[in-house]
Amino acid sequence: MFGRRVNGLTIVSIGFLVFMIYQVLLDRSTNNSDPLVQNAPAAGLVSNVQAAELDSPGQIEDQAAPIGDPDAVAAPYDEYVLTQGPHGFSYGHMAIDLTAGKGATIKSPINGVVTQKFTDEYGNPTLVIENEHYQVTLLHGKYTVVVDDIVSLGDPIGSESNKGYTLDFRGNLCTNRDCGYHTHLNIFDKQYFANVNPMKLISP
Ligand SMILES: [Zn+2]
Numbered sequence: 001m002f003g004r005r006v007n008g009l010t011i012v013s014i015g016f017l018v019f020m021i022y023q024v025l026l027d028r029s030t031n032n033s034d035p036l037v038q039n040a041p042a043a044g045l046v047s048n049v050q051a052a053e054l055d056s057p058g059q060i061e062d063q064a065a066p067i068g069d070p071d072a073v074a075a076p077y078d079e080y081v082l083t084q085g086p087h088g089f090s091y092g093h094m095a096i097d098l099t100a101g102k103g104a105t106i107k108s109p110i111n112g113v114v115t116q117k118f119t120d121e122y123g124n125p126t127l128v129i130e131n132e133h134y135q136v137t138l139l140h141g142k143y144t145v146v147v148d149d150i151v152s153l154g155d156p157i158g159s160e161s162n163k164g165y166t167l168d169f170r171g172n173l174c175t176n177r178d179c180g181y182h183t184h185l186n187i188f189d190k191q192y193f194a195n196v197n198p199m200k201l202i203s204p
Helices: 002-039 043-055 057-064 198-202
Strands: 081-087 095-099 105-107 112-119 125-130 134-139 156-159 183-189 194-196
Touching (some): 112 134
Antiparallel strands (some): 105 156, 112 125
8 A cells, every 4th residue: 555655646746747847848948949049140230239229328329419420431631641551450450551740630530439549559549439330440649539529520539640569661660769650540340240441431
């Protein structure tokens, strides 16, 4: 009797356990299917955009009002000389070098917000301006704007300098020397998630 009762209980327990396991598996399979299907291909893009909007709703609103066309791009100078074509790939760039002369006013190449201002590991003063379409990085200048400043295309943002890794025509560093003045300009296209050749955007 005792053995049969235990067996009976055991059978009931096993039955219950199997039922529970079935429920859990069913749950898991239905739970899994949603995130896998919904998040898989567009996860990075969609969630990044949403995160950006959620992180700084005020900034996005500010951008929407005074900031102009996010597709517009212009050279950072009225007149300039191209001193180097696309380069800096090992740095993660496809940048060009432009010069308008020592102390020339540098202008914002896009309508956007200053999102970063720092000196990189090579001593390059670095300014990042971005909007929903482009992230523009400029190096070497004396930048007068600060993070969170809203800038319109053509607004003065600093003056040309030779700070950081700049070279003379012989390839010698211009640190503490009167040479190598230029702006290193990189443009990242957020829609294609890739750097673009700035020449294609700024040449008329
Ligand atoms: Zn450069």
